[in-house]
Amino acid sequence: MTSHPHEPRTLRVALLGHGAVGSEVARLLTRDADELAQRIGARLELVGVAVGSDRPDRQTAFDPALLTTDAAALVRRGDLDVVIELIGGIEPARSLVLAALEHGASVVTGNKALLAEDGSTLFAAAEDAERDLSYEAAVAGAIPIIRPLRESLTGDHVRRVLGIVNGTTNFILDAMTTTGQGFDEALAEAQRLGFAEADPTADVEGFDAAAKAAILASLAFHTRVTIEDVHREGITTVTADEIASADDMGCVVKLLAICDQSMDGGAVSARVHPVMIPKDHPLASVRGAYNAVFVESESAGQLMFYGPGAGGAPTASAVLGDVVSVARNRLLEVTAPPERTHARRRLLGIGDARTRYHIALDVDDKAGVLASVALAFADNEVSISAVRQEGHGDDAQLVVITHTATDAALSRTVQQLSDLPMVREVSSVMRVEGEGL
Amino acid sequence: MTSHPHEPRTLRVALLGHGAVGSEVARLLTRDADELAQRIGARLELVGVAVGSDRPDRQTAFDPALLTTDAAALVRRGDLDVVIELIGGIEPARSLVLAALEHGASVVTGNKALLAEDGSTLFAAAEDAERDLSYEAAVAGAIPIIRPLRESLTGDHVRRVLGIVNGTTNFILDAMTTTGQGFDEALAEAQRLGFAEADPTADVEGFDAAAKAAILASLAFHTRVTIEDVHREGITTVTADEIASADDMGCVVKLLAICDQSMDGGAVSARVHPVMIPKDHPLASVRGAYNAVFVESESAGQLMFYGPGAGGAPTASAVLGDVVSVARNRLLEVTAPPERTHARRRLLGIGDARTRYHIALDVDDKAGVLASVALAFADNEVSISAVRQEGHGDDAQLVVITHTATDAALSRTVQQLSDLPMVREVSSVMRVEGEGL
The missing domain is CATH 3.30.360.10 (Dihydrodipicolinate Reductase; domain 2)
Structure with missing residues (x-):
């Protein structure tokens, strides 16, 4: 790592998207430029802001000449250190992120849809390019949850x-x-x-x-x-x-x-x-x-x-935290630990999920109903924790709370209950979390 | 950075302290050695555990030959990558941490007393030595709070x-x-x-x-x-x-x-x-x-x-999170951003602290009391938000909630209240946080 104490390095940043979050990020990058420089050890220079359509009258916190509608050209400049992707959605966001990584920039994104659909492609591209892909803003807005899970x-x-x-x-x-x-x-x-x-x-x-x-x-x-x-x-x-x-x-x-x-x-x-x-x-x-x-x-x-899980300013806070981290890493020429998916665990379908259930049944108000209902649960090995009858006559309702069971067993039980002549309707099935009810 | 893909590097770790947290850290370092190696990119080798007294019958998760009562010699070996300080207190912890840094190790500590008393010495030493000093476990046990504040x-x-x-x-x-x-x-x-x-x-x-x-x-x-x-x-x-x-x-x-x-x-x-x-x-x-x-x-x-704010296992979780981070940094030969105290802000004494107050006064139950009490507040420019009288006769009590005031103004008010003949005692003064009471 070369070091020029009297000539601090500048890191070049491009911003894709100038909506509620993007414009707040741009505002803070401009307003807090000195403080961010101190935190990073290098100044951030905003070199381009890609927007969806040409609106020369747009209010910006930066020189409007930086606005461009050609995001694809912006991420391919080749001299970018950090690209902030706040467009959202799958395309063109995916192509732009991949191009940015390929051309040597680290990427900060808040794009949950893209990560959830095709994270493995993005993380592989980041690892190949030896660049960071950071996404604190993608889950729960300003709440630091990605970093604690990844690092703490x-x-x-x-x-x-x-x-x-x-x-x-x-x-x-x-x-x-x-x-x-x-x-x-x-x-x-x-x-x-x-x-x-x-x-x-x-x-x-x-x-x-x-x-x-x-x-x-x-x-x-x-x-x-x-x-x-x-x-x-x-x-x-x-x-x-x-x-x-x-x-x-x-x-x-x-x-x-x-x-x-x-x-x-x-x-x-x-x-x-x-x-x-x-x-x-x-x-x-x-x-x-x-x-x-x-x-x-x-x-x-x-x-x-x-x-706060959303909003321009909270999400911008998460984005800027990531920008500081990846900018520091660019300066040190290192990257954060790559995503670790070595565990390659089997995925359980919903049928195998185990939880408790709250089931409400509209029933005929007559003797033997509870016995028949209880039998339907027993047949499917779903154990009952509590039963309550509410109302009478045409309004009679049974509420059943189960112990832990698989979703598959519960579905079979509900099917069987629906077929019982004295059950007019299974009016509600909802899962229950937590002990001691 | 040299890289030997077929000969993964080993990082040498010393543990100072083998109490509730220390023994749990040692247990997890041993039990999860393979998984930690995968996360870090290098195996951790526990090379010494310093304890306060020689107890050869001590139950350990590691070869008991690693136990030593000479912590000072352990941290001066010169070949350590990470030292985990879980002794607590000021000395010998401070000398050991400083020696560990000087001899090239990064330090993970849970020692809040030492950091709060002499953090500047420790952080300066870490920066001089170009090593990490990490302390997630020092505040609020397992809760990731240091890293979110430092990074997110x-x-x-x-x-x-x-x-x-x-x-x-x-x-x-x-x-x-x-x-x-x-x-x-x-x-x-x-x-x-x-x-x-x-x-x-x-x-x-x-x-x-x-x-x-x-x-x-x-x-x-x-x-x-x-x-x-x-x-x-x-x-x-x-x-x-x-x-x-x-x-x-x-x-x-x-x-x-x-x-x-x-x-x-x-x-x-x-x-x-x-x-x-x-x-x-x-x-x-x-x-x-x-x-x-x-x-x-x-x-x-x-x-x-x-x-959870304390306990062996939760605190060990925080320590291990730090160990993984500083070990990765040792491997990459980088350090986390140093502590930034550039702001050098003035410190306010308690007299300048601004908050609201709940004050209970034992008073004589007679006309004019409230007027005199209200005047004492007004004299000191402490604005009253609510007053409530409770009890009668010898049990008469006034409860006053103020608007925001400085502690100094409140102290003067309390003094003046104590001097009032109809105030038998200022029985409670407590600060109030939050709006809308």
Whole structure:
């Protein structure tokens, strides 16, 4: 490493994307240039900002001459040290990231969709190019969770990760819990307040959370999990009745990303679905659009990381933290440890996932119902923890809480229950996390 | 950097201390040797374990021949890559760490007392020696907080850190809250259950938390804060009445380490004292011996890091995370960014600290008392947020909640109140954090 104490090196940075996060990153790179130089040991020079369309009147924190619509040419300049990718989506983001790495730049990205779909290609490209690929901003916004999993817990064994990783759905479920609103009403309110998009599909159907689950599971278990491997259920079918029933049990309903492994550690699974969790669980008190990731590891025990999961400024904080790290590494001509997927564990399907269940049945209010219902559970070796009858006559309902069972056994049980003549409808099946209910 | 793909390098590790944490670290270094080698890219070889006294019958996870009582000779071998210091206290730990660095080893330590007393000497020595000095285990056990502050938030501006960083005092205050016990009773129970030591001074008088406050403030504000700079009050004077009064206000009492800065950022302060915080504050639900650190930063907003604050296995997890990092750095012949204390900010004394207060006064139950009391506050420009009278006759008590004021103004107010003939006693003064009470 050569060193010129009187001629500090400049590192060249290109920014792809100038939306809420990109413009905040540009603003901070400009405003805090001196301080960042001190932290890195080199000045960062913003040499280009790629935008989707030519808008000469765009407000920028930098010389507007740096704006370009030719991102492909920008990443191929050959003199870049760091490329910050904040375009999102699969293409052209993937081609641009690969080209940036090939042409010698380290990459900082917040692109969860791309990492979850094709992380292995990107990480392989980074390793081949001997450059960093950093992505703290891709999961849970400003919350430092990628670095702790990659570095702090690297001497430990993560057993399980539970995350509230989508602020929109947490806001909606929280509103349903607080106000008794149904899903549609709460969604409309979230849209009105700017917490949900006009097309909320990616959030409410769990696609966004599933991408993050894939990234978290890959990191936690040192194996490659893609979004295709993640079982996904959204919150559109969660009813006010289920929220109320959870409340009766001392629980709240949360959309969780769950990454866990089989008893022997040989196989892993990642899934996203609504879950009832006890109110005294640390994740239960995560309100509104906040995110939190709960990690259970062998030595460290139970850890939780909490903070804003989205937004321009919080996400920009995560991006800048990565920029400082990869810039320092460029200066030292080293890279962070590559992604380790040596474990190559088997992926469990949802049928093998083991959890507890809350099942509500509309039943005929007559003798023998409970016996028949109990038999359906016993036939499938699903053990019952508690049963409660609610209402009478046409409103009679049975609520059953099970002990831990596989999803496959539970599905068979539900099928059998549906076929019983005295069961009018299986009105709710929801998974339950946490002990002691 | 030379590379021998078929002859992987071995890194030599010495362990100082073989107590609860040290023995767990030794066990994991041995048990997980293959996995750690894969993560680091080199095998770790434990070449010596320094213990305080010769006990040949000691149970060890390693060849007992590695045990030595001559720590000074061990750290001077000259062939060590990593020294893990888990002795604690100032001496001989300081001399051993300095000698280890001088002789070419990177150091991983969990020694909060030493870092808080003399961090600048140690960090300067590490920088001179071009070696790492890592200390994730020194604050909040297994919770990754040092690395997020040093690295993840390095592109952001931390405004404030509030931490529950001592499990013993949190356990005692939690027990007082749950059971209505007084301090002495709750302490005895904590001792019986192993959550407090026979001599609990370091915990209950806030020394342990003050050391951690100094470390957190130094990191958060990029300036050097020592334990001498930390205003410290313990929990021995917290009464069951104060806990009950907090509960009435929708608050709980916590011992907090508080690091903040003046409005203009030019000065910083660190202090440890009991605080009433609203029950809906994320720190309020941190129960038992758990720790949590709450960080407010300009861009990221409010973050919280939660987990076990002590114990052999959790602390060993933090130590091993550091060992993997510094070992990788030794292999690459680089070091982590040095501690940055370039900010050299002025330190505020407790008199300049600004917070809100809960003050309870035993008063004569007669007309004019409130007017006189209110005047004492007004005279010192301390604005009153709420007043409540409790009891009558000999039991009459006024509870006053103030708006934000400096500690100096509050002290003058309390003095003036004590001098009032109708005030029999100022029975409680406690600081209040959080808005909206």
